[in-house]
Amino acid sequence: MSSTDQLVRENERLVYTESMSDEDGNVLSPSDIGMPEGHPTTTEIIVELEDLGGRTKMVMTHAGIPEDSPGAAGWTMALDKLAAYVGAQSSP
Numbered sequence: 001m002s003s004t005d006q007l008v009r010e011n012e013r014l015v016y017t018e019s020m021s022d023e024d025g026n027v028l029s030p031s032d033i034g035m036p037e038g039h040p041t042t043t044e045i046i047v048e049l050e051d052l053g054g055r056t057k058m059v060m061t062h063a064g065i066p067e068d069s070p071g072a073a074g075w076t077m078a079l080d081k082l083a084a085y086v087g088a089q090s091s092p
Contacts, residue, residue, distance in 0.1 A: 006044070014047040040064040043071075 007015040019027045019042045030039035043064035050057040060079070065071045 011051075012049055015044065017042050017044050019043075039069075 004017050006017060007013060020030075020033050021027050027041060029041055030036070043062060046061045046063070048059045048061075050059075060075070062071065062075060
């Protein structure tokens with residue numbers, strides 16, 4: 001996988017693009033990796049953070065990925081693990 005930062009605003013917003021790539025960093029077409037017709041080669045991820053007075057709200061948008069795609073399931077698993085980790089760190 002390869003990515004390129006588009007915007008970094010510390011503690012507020014991160015925008016980057018993402019593409020599937022080989023071990024040398026060469027971008028692969030969606031059909032090369034078995035993705036369905038019409039899947040984009042490059043997608044955009046936007047992470048927004050909001051300070052809620054001792055807590056942080058995070059909103060993540062992965063533009064170009066269908067809701068029922070394997071990529072969506074991967075993000076759900078990753079964010080569930082992050083929530084569990086943060087919850088364990090804040091427990092007494």
